Amino acid sequence: MDVPSLAALHAMGPAQQPAYPDPVAVDDVVTRLRSARPLVFAGECDQLRERLAAVTRGEAFLLQGGDCAETFAGVTADNTRNKLRVLLQMAVVLTYAASVPVVKLGRLAGQYAKPRSSDAETRQVDGAPVTLPAYRGDAVNGFDFTPGSRVPDPERLLEVHRTSATTLSLIRAFIAGGYADLRKVHHWNTDFVADSVAGQRYEAMANEVDRAMSFMAAIGADPDEFHEVDFHISHEALLLEYEHALTRHDSRSGAPYDLSGHFVWIGERTRQLDGAHVELLSHVRNPIGVKLGPTTTPDDAIALAARLNPANEPGRLTFITRFGAGRIRDGLPDLVEKVTAAGLAVAWVCDPMHGNTFEASSGYKTRRFDDVIAEVQGFFDVHHQLGTWPGGVHVELTGDDVTECVGGGEELLEDDLATRYESVCDPRLNRVQSLELAFLVAEMLRA
Numbered sequence: 001m002d003v004p005s006l007a008a009l010h011a012m013g014p015a016q017q018p019a020y021p022d023p024v025a026v027d028d029v030v031t032r033l034r035s036a037r038p039l040v041f042a043g044e045c046d047q048l049r050e051r052l053a054a055v056t057r058g059e060a061f062l063l064q065g066g067d068c069a070e071t072f073a074g075v076t077a078d079n080t081r082n083k084l085r086v087l088l089q090m091a092v093v094l095t096y097a098a099s100v101p102v103v104k105l106g107r108l109a110g111q112y113a114k115p116r117s118s119d120a121e122t123r124q125v126d127g128a129p130v131t132l133p134a135y136r137g138d139a140v141n142g143f144d145f146t147p148g149s150r151v152p153d154p155e156r157l158l159e160v161h162r163t164s165a166t167t168l169s170l171i172r173a174f175i176a177g178g179y180a181d182l183r184k185v186h187h188w189n190t191d192f193v194a195d196s197v198a199g200q201r202y203e204a205m206a207n208e209v210d211r212a213m214s215f216m217a218a219i220g221a222d223p224d225e226f227h228e229v230d231f232h233i234s235h236e237a238l239l240l241e242y243e244h245a246l247t248r249h250d251s252r253s254g255a256p257y258d259l260s261g262h263f264v265w266i267g268e269r270t271r272q273l274d275g276a277h278v279e280l281l282s283h284v285r286n287p288i289g290v291k292l293g294p295t296t297t298p299d300d301a302i303a304l305a306a307r308l309n310p311a312n313e314p315g316r317l318t319f320i321t322r323f324g325a326g327r328i329r330d331g332l333p334d335l336v337e338k339v340t341a342a343g344l345a346v347a348w349v350c351d352p353m354h355g356n357t358f359e360a361s362s363g364y365k366t367r368r369f370d371d372v373i374a375e376v377q378g379f380f381d382v383h384h385q386l387g388t389w390p391g392g393v394h395v396e397l398t399g400d401d402v403t404e405c406v407g408g409g410e411e412l413l414e415d416d417l418a419t420r421y422e423s424v425c426d427p428r429l430n431r432v433q434s435l436e437l438a439f440l441v442a443e444m445l446r447a
């Protein structure tokens, strides 16, 4: 079956789409995007699907992470390198401490569109309430709280394509230039992280990795794996115009792929079985994910798998659960048990962020580090009890020293949030908190 037209998808009444004021301008942008170059190659998507098949079989662990929402202004070489670096540090901790291959997947180079629980946002301006359309990510409108900035502008989709291409070429250059080479294991542990407790623990571990590599070198072994790194990119496939325009037929097989990223996922708010997002992604060959929140029934999950992975191919479908620390132990077992009993080959991944968001008294959206860890621990415990594989974590993080989530070894308090709160959407783990999470997850993997 061929990919449905954009008009057919819109006829399905898709959730969470921008209300563009000028349909002619949208058509013009879509036409230009259709001839824009693909960001990734179909063969790379296949390679990632193979790696995720290993996750599905319980032979590898997925580390997926990045910003809640990237911004155009945030795409600098430093910012991108910092995110790559924290993911590399986390991956080496997981690989070394738990002796398990880690599949590294950035939540970046395309993560610009946000679903919102409300279409409008109200703020006090000069003592009076002002209501404007909600910010839906740089892909849609501006973060500034002014009427002009909040009007959805389709031209932004072209900027998503340009900045994603820039981010990805930076990542490819860092990797090709040797930055991600395992022999740089010490080099990644720089500046503020090195002084933290997690950073010191990392340094000790890096010494052991170094010793192991020196031993390998001494016996004349120098495997490619020391120099090469697999790194892929992912984002939520939310905006139908963008994802549809970047869906192309692979020259090798003729099969359609969404070449805006290697892996794309369907969010909790757009996973309706008869919805346009499920319809579109059912037609592409990429490895894909679906977020499953606490209201998901086993029947929902089984029906989604039937639609999205009818051939039951391992690596094609990842379920990313995001229940919240308080609900995971009650809610997850039934889901995993019934999906497993139905014989479905899916990778199970824990998003310990989106069920644990709350508003601090100061008004900042935040998360407690302890809740994040409690959800991951609940996820591991449930899978251990059922004999299924806890396949990975999906986290919102940044390589910078931000103050957005409370707790962690540095004991960030609600009063600290204002110090450096930079996220335009959800709160992210900072680099130290991310490293701490990696050590804790490594212990869970070893248990």
Ligand code: PEP
Pocket (backbone or CB within 6 Å): 068, 115, 236, 266, 267, 268, 269, 291, 322, 354, 426
């Ligand atoms: C997100 O990943 O930023 C997000 C909106 O998640 P969810 O769809 O799980 O709410």
Ligand code: MN
Pocket (backbone or CB within 6 Å): 068, 069, 354, 396, 425, 426
């Ligand atoms: Mn988010």
